[in-house]
Amino acid sequence: MEGTEQRARILAAALDLIADRGLDGMTMRQLAAACDLNIATLYHYVPGKADLIAAIVDERRYDQGLRDLDLPIDPSLPPGPRLVALLTHVARSARGELRIWRLLIGEGLRGEPVARAEATRLSAALTAAVDSWLAKLFPEVAPARRHDVSSVVTGQLLAGFLDELLLDRGGDRLAARAEATAAAVFPSSS
DSSP: OOHHHHHHHHHHHHHHHHHHHOTTTOOHHHHHHHTTOOHHHHHHHOSOGGGHHHHHHHHHTHHHHHHHOOOOOOTTSOHHHHHHHHHHHHHHHHGGGHHHHHHHHHHHHTTOHHHHHHHHHHHHHHHHHHHHHHHHHOTTSOHHHHHHHHHHHHHHHHHHHHIIIIISOHHHHHHHHHHHHHHHHSTTTO
């Protein structure tokens, strides 16, 4: 198996183990066993347990993914429905990555500094992406107001992730959250 494939397999197994047991509850020996590797080979690919969270997040290239996210939003829609379409699309696109958020939130709450740093970095990347999406999709929003709108949209996306992660009800509330956000941001066009 090629080195990059082996590393990806190790990181996928690490995500599964950490999601099930937490970083403190997982051992490198368990990870080696899950990957059918000896411990020395495992350490060739991953320097240590503390490096796993950052490696898992880095491997997925979220920063680039957010910048390159395809936004099939009809620009002719009024601003409110356009914002609903954006929020819905981004939330649905992010559903496949809820395990990463669960890992970062869980480990961050346990005080794991790498998890907190990665969550902070991903949150900043999301904020930058939202700023870019708003500039592209909502030219009618004045640049002076764009920061406020971006804060609301980013906050609602993060709240939606938490709804799904903690309360397991994000799918039921996605449309309602998107509609309420659009009504608050663009009250005359929703």
